[in-house]
Amino acid sequence: MMSSEAQLLSPVRPAKSDGTSRVPDAEVAVIGAGPYGLSAAAHLKAAGVDVRVFGRPMEFWADKMPAGMLLRSPRVASNISDPSDSHTLDAYEAAKGLVPAAPVPLETFVDYGQWFQKQLISKLDQREVAAVETTGNGFRVLLNDGISFLSKRVVVAAGIGPFQKVPEVFRSLPSAQITHCYSGFDVKSFAGQKVAVIGAGQSSLESAALLHEAGAEVELIARIPALRWIGQHPWLHNLGPISSMLYSKHDIGPAGISRLVAAPNLVRRFPLRWRDKFRTRAVRSAGSAWLPARLKNVNAKTGRFVAEARSSSSQVELKLNDGSISRVDHVILGTGYSVDISRYAFLPQAIVKQVKLFDGYPVLGSGFRSSLPGLHFVGAPAARSFGPLLYFVTGTEFSSTALTSEISKHRVAGR
Numbered sequence: 578m579m580s581s582e583a584q585l586l587s588p589v590r591p592a593k594s595d596g597t598s599r600v601p602d603a604e605v606a607v608i609g610a611g612p613y614g615l616s617a618a619a620h621l622k623a624a625g626v627d628v629r630v631f632g633r634p635m636e637f638w639a640d641k642m643p644a645g646m647l648l649r650s651p652r653v654a655s656n657i658s659d660p661s662d663s664h665t666l667d668a669y670e671a672a673k674g675l676v677p678a679a680p681v682p683l684e685t686f687v688d689y690g691q692w693f694q695k696q697l698i699s700k701l702d703q704r705e706v707a708a709v710e711t712t713g714n715g716f717r718v719l720l721n722d723g724i725s726f727l728s729k730r731v732v733v734a735a736g737i738g739p740f741q742k743v744p745e746v747f748r749s750l751p752s753a754q755i756t757h758c759y760s761g762f763d764v765k766s767f768a769g770q771k772v773a774v775i776g777a778g779q780s781s782l783e784s785a786a787l788l789h790e791a792g793a794e795v796e797l798i799a800r801i802p803a804l805r806w807i808g809q810h811p812w813l814h815n816l817g818p819i820s821s822m823l824y825s826k827h828d829i830g831p832a833g834i835s836r837l838v839a840a841p842n843l844v845r846r847f848p849l850r851w852r853d854k855f856r857t858r859a860v861r862s863a864g865s866a867w868l869p870a871r872l873k874n875v876n877a878k879t880g881r882f883v884a885e886a887r888s889s890s891s892q893v894e895l896k897l898n899d900g901s902i903s904r905v906d907h908v909i910l911g912t913g914y915s916v917d918i919s920r921y922a923f924l925p926q927a928i929v930k931q932v933k934l935f936d937g938y939p940v941l942g943s944g945f946r947s948s949l950p951g952l953h954f955v956g957a958p959a960a961r962s963f964g965p966l967l968y969f970v971t972g973t974e975f976s977s978t979a980l981t982s983e984i985s986k987h988r989v990a991g992r
């Protein structure tokens with residue numbers, strides 16, 4: 578019997594002398610097998626498009642999130658979209674005989690994504706894409722084993738991994754003393770240590786809770802004057818039809834904005850300045866309603882920020898803006914990310930230069946197409962064009978439908 582990994586790999590035929598394999602050319606290559614890549618591939622496949630997907634299924638979620646984490650998004654907003662709406666989180670749990678849990682544990686979500694992949698995209702190719710080049714009428718996609726093939730279109734669904742934000746003040750610290758929340762770490766390895774967690778968003782607050790529960794002495798340092806929590810007005814969600822007018826099922830952002838966020842095609846028509854306002858308001862730093870109880874014994878220093886950080890032998894010395902000094906063994910950064918597609922190692926400058934950008938985000942038209950014909954971006958890089966829905970799993974419904982409709986339209990026109 579083949580191993581599960583071997584079953585996932587497409588057959589690789591020998592490369593020709595020019596490096597191009599004899600693997601048949603694809604219509605669409607999807608880079609990344611997270612929620613966005615898997616969903617896009619499922620929709621394209623159902624529409625009869627010859628699509629190839631690259632990457633390890635749910636790799637970012639499996640390897641870069643702390644074990645024990647719970648999803649911030651509600652269950653209804655944690656479905657990966659498929660064309661028949663049949664491969665939901667509920668369907669996965671029913672198939673596995675699991676009792677539905679809310680909030681959704683990380684391990685459940687990773688397994689759900691991998692189940693989704695096995696059910697709908699049996700021909701996933703786990704190799705990494707090393708580079709993409711333009712060929713004149715499409716793209717050459719080079720894989721990390723040196724094999725390359727031609728594809729008419731490329732869909733970048735590569736997530737936020739390379740976009741970690743590291744504020745200037747921390748950049749001189751040795752890597753052994755600093756970890757970004759999005760690089761995956763084992764909370765248990767910090768038991769008995771003094772750890773400073775920087776930031777006030779979900780990932781910093783949840784990391785602080787997990788570290789505290791694992792036996793670390795945690796100090797949370799946040800710039801905002803007081804920590805904020807999501808869902809502070811639960812009654813607003815219980816007003817029947819009025820609540821439906823205020824909040825969408827995606828549940829991103831406060832009353833009213835939540836509705837607007839759920840209409841990405843409308844969001845795209847607003848001037849960039851306005852779009853940025855909705856976006857930043859909808860995803861401002863805040864923690865889930867189930868976190869305050871877990872953080873009540875954590876020392877939270879709000880309204881403060883690190884002005885200087887210095888490594889001194891085995892410890893890090895943090896000088897805060899109020900003049901106080903904290904000495905810790907390790908710093909965990911929950912300082913978020915900033916999209917900049919030039920940081921995707923597989924996209925050479927020659928391609929990035931042809932993509933119209935606003936501050937690192939590609940400017941996208943309908944069907945998630947960039948200004949370079951045939952190149953599409955889904956997930957977080959699409960959020961500046963279509964709004965904050967695209968930062969979350971729940972945005973897969975809109976993105977995969979719009980992408981598939983755009984690609985199908987051009988196939989018909991091409992014929």
Ligand SMILES: Cc1cc2nc3c(=O)[nH]c(=O)nc-3n(C[C@H](O)[C@H](O)[C@H](O)COP(=O)(O)OP(=O)(O)OC[C@H]3O[C@@H](n4cnc5c(N)ncnc54)[C@H](O)[C@@H]3O)c2cc1C
Nearest residue numbers: 609611612613632636637648649650706735736956969970
């Ligand atoms: C701590 C944290 C908590 C979060 N919680 C939630 C939540 O509760 N709900 C929610 O909706 N969202 C949450 N998010 C946001 C979440 O990251 C996105 O919703 C989701 O991962 C977007 O899916 P994606 O497919 O765009 O990206 P990813 O899940 O990152 O998938 C992209 C994949 O592409 C792969 N890849 C990259 N480069 C290549 C390459 N060259 N070749 C092959 N593969 C490649 C990566 O390995 C990765 O697995 C959270 C994020 C973080 C960091």
